[in-house]
Amino acid sequence: MTETAPASATPAQESPAQARSLADRMREIEVDPRMIGMVAALAVIWLGFNWLSGGAFLTPRNLWNLLVQTASIAVMACGMVLVIVTRNIDLSVGSMLGFVGMVVGLVQVRLLPEIWGFEHPLTWIVSLTVAIGLGGMLGMFQGALIAYLAIPSFIVTLGGLLVWRGAAWWVTQGQTIAPMDSRFRPLGGGIEGAIGTGASWAIGLVICGLILAGIVLARRRRRRFGFALRPLWAEGLVAGVACGAVLVTVAIANAYPLPAGIARRLTEAKGLVWPPGGLFIGHGLAVPVLLALAVGVAITFLTTRLRFGRYVFAIGGNPEAAQLSGVNTRKVLTLVYGLMGALVGISACISTARLNAATNSAGQLDELYVIAAAVIGGTSLAGGVGTIAGAMLGALVMQSLQSGMVLIGVDTPLQNIVVGLVLVVAVWLDGIYRKRLG
Amino acid sequence: MDMTTPLVEMRDISIAFGGIKAVDGASVDLHAGEVVGLLGHNGAGKSTLIKILSGAYKADAGEIRVSGEPVAISSPRDAKKHGIETIYQTLALADNVDAAANIFLGRELLTPWLTLDDATMESETRKVMGRLNPHFRRFKEPVKALSGGQRQSVAIARAIYFNARVLIMDEPTAALGPAETKQVAELILELKKQGIGIFLISHDLHDVFDLADRVSVMKNGRVVGTARVADVTQDEVLGMIISGKCPAGATPGPGALRG
Ligand SMILES: Nc1ncnc2c1ncn2[C@@H]1O[C@H](COP(=O)(O)OP(=O)(O)OP(=O)(O)O)[C@@H](O)[C@H]1O
Numbered sequence A: 001m002t003e004t005a006p007a008s009a010t011p012a013q014e015s016p017a018q019a020r021s022l023a024d025r026m027r028e029i030e031v032d033p034r035m036i037g038m039v040a041a042l043a044v045i046w047l048g049f050n051w052l053s054g055g056a057f058l059t060p061r062n063l064w065n066l067l068v069q070t071a072s073i074a075v076m077a078c079g080m081v082l083v084i085v086t087r088n089i090d091l092s093v094g095s096m097l098g099f100v101g102m103v104v105g106l107v108q109v110r111l112l113p114e115i116w117g118f119e120h121p122l123t124w125i126v127s128l129t130v131a132i133g134l135g136g137m138l139g140m141f142q143g144a145l146i147a148y149l150a151i152p153s154f155i156v157t158l159g160g161l162l163v164w165r166g167a168a169w170w171v172t173q174g175q176t177i178a179p180m181d182s183r184f185r186p187l188g189g190g191i192e193g194a195i196g197t198g199a200s201w202a203i204g205l206v207i208c209g210l211i212l213a214g215i216v217l218a219r220r221r222r223r224r225f226g227f228a229l230r231p232l233w234a235e236g237l238v239a240g241v242a243c244g245a246v247l248v249t250v251a252i253a254n255a256y257p258l259p260a261g262i263a264r265r266l267t268e269a270k271g272l273v274w275p276p277g278g279l280f281i282g283h284g285l286a287v288p289v290l291l292a293l294a295v296g297v298a299i300t301f302l303t304t305r306l307r308f309g310r311y312v313f314a315i316g317g318n319p320e321a322a323q324l325s326g327v328n329t330r331k332v333l334t335l336v337y338g339l340m341g342a343l344v345g346i347s348a349c350i351s352t353a354r355l356n357a358a359t360n361s362a363g364q365l366d367e368l369y370v371i372a373a374a375v376i377g378g379t380s381l382a383g384g385v386g387t388i389a390g391a392m393l394g395a396l397v398m399q400s401l402q403s404g405m406v407l408i409g410v411d412t413p414l415q416n417i418v419v420g421l422v423l424v425v426a427v428w429l430d431g432i433y434r435k436r437l438g
Numbered sequence B: 001m002d003m004t005t006p007l008v009e010m011r012d013i014s015i016a017f018g019g020i021k022a023v024d025g026a027s028v029d030l031h032a033g034e035v036v037g038l039l040g041h042n043g044a045g046k047s048t049l050i051k052i053l054s055g056a057y058k059a060d061a062g063e064i065r066v067s068g069e070p071v072a073i074s075s076p077r078d079a080k081k082h083g084i085e086t087i088y089q090t091l092a093l094a095d096n097v098d099a100a101a102n103i104f105l106g107r108e109l110l111t112p113w114l115t116l117d118d119a120t121m122e123s124e125t126r127k128v129m130g131r132l133n134p135h136f137r138r139f140k141e142p143v144k145a146l147s148g149g150q151r152q153s154v155a156i157a158r159a160i161y162f163n164a165r166v167l168i169m170d171e172p173t174a175a176l177g178p179a180e181t182k183q184v185a186e187l188i189l190e191l192k193k194q195g196i197g198i199f200l201i202s203h204d205l206h207d208v209f210d211l212a213d214r215v216s217v218m219k220n221g222r223v224v225g226t227a228r229v230a231d232v233t234q235d236e237v238l239g240m241i242i243s244g245k246c247p248a249g250a251t252p253g254p255g256a257l258r259g
């Protein structure tokens, strides 16, 4: 069978030797060169800030906080990728986050306590469910206006930006609601949201196991059908880099010690003696980071392995073709906005829990950071192109810039200027890249 | 004339866009194992007429019958349910996904866990493309990266893969090279032998006379006439297309030049 020959060996694809660039070769082993570029950009940002801050950036403490701060934007960026892939936009996510956050605060601090008192074990899960459900409904409503009434998404969600922000104020006439339930607060990170070192290693190892199993299974499938296989060294490299990244992340999270007082309380609570020299107890991974990762994995699965994701991309590539192929494009579009809203609900819980308060200004400007994360992560505003992993890395890039500038004492106006410039330059570079290699 | 129940009948179909009557009282029919050529000048309404059959547009008036039964076709899904598959003039491909994703778009093969069975879809794609375009190798690339002819092959593959009863081909060989055109011609004859009815839209009179059993000519949205290719000459058909004059060998339609 000639089909089993690697693509490069077939005459149809043969190109002059000098044209077989590094990028071509990376595509052959199915590694997206754009991802490598983003990781490189991230490395430059991190090393740069580390140098400028005299070594304060690359510390377990700073990196741990950086990841926690990225979580909320990263979760929403996953949904924004799908929205933008369908050639639409969602400007309402920040305001919707504010509104949903207020409702969550109201539910867990005013409504639920009337039913079953404060600190009930189910309060946190009811709050999370309400947030996801409400966000999903608001999103579907906007999606239906866009899909069935053919109102441009820019307008519908611009309206949403104003409406939900106003609605957030109306929930309590502008009052802040605090404090949150103690089982809800871990969703936002903080000390109570760190899962501890042992559990972190366990999760890290499970993730590594899943990565390896995934690679082996995919390879076996391709072999069964006689398709070209990636060279073994490439598989090994991908597996090694992925597992290495996971384990290093765990190691860093575990290297960030709990404050001595809390470590002592934890030790004594287990019935152990607190040694005179003190004990090192690490934070471990944070709940919001794990939540964001879980969302990223789930949405990646949705986009690459499920019919729904295939439809989303086909609509972005050619809406008319998708419709002529029998895809119910309106339904898919409505569901995409519903999913976006549900993710806003999750992010609303993360940021409300992190602040330990629901305020009607929560999420202001988030829409811009979320869109920027998706676009920096390689999502094309022309539609049809984008990856979840890219958007999450994009969120990390945005947050790294922001946190780094705070760390080295850049004032807010200049921060905004820098973030704005980086966004424009990043999209410009991406355009050049696309033209050369796309 | 064949007196059995036609596989597809479109009766007095009309549709207007704004003020323009793109199709005006057009009637065509198609029997199993028959190739009917649809001819006409640019803008005559051929694509619009067949798009009504494929579910892309809904007619303002008229009736569609499949095997003698009146059917309501209000979406491409409905048409496919009746075994009507279409190769659109614009190809209607999603440019950003690969050949397999396009061929199975809307009808993806799933694993028992309801995930996309990409491996099986790719392997089926290799089989069906092998029939159409044996040199085709770029299975992994988005169809945007393909040549016009390769894209057309993908569109044809999508239409023939699902065991159509009625195949609509809107200028299927416009972008194909001579070898591939010949392959499509052979494919049409093979499908015809299997009893599939085919509407073939083409501007190449020569091809149409080679492949079609009958031709229907449209002009300004109306049918000039229908004829068996054995009963008319190419020059007479050319006259129907250009001036709307219906020759003796043809059955005149509402669009025939009077007098
Ligand atoms: N979606 C539409 N909106 C408005 N007008 C349309 C639309 N589709 C077709 N028309 C008009 O209907 C008429 C018939 O067009 P159609 O595409 O059916 O022609 P055709 O016979 O297929 O021509 P060609 O040989 O160029 O493909 C034209 O005048 C065209 O401008």
Ligand SMILES: [Mg+2]
Pocket: B046, B047, B048, B089, B170
């Ligand atoms: Mg046409």
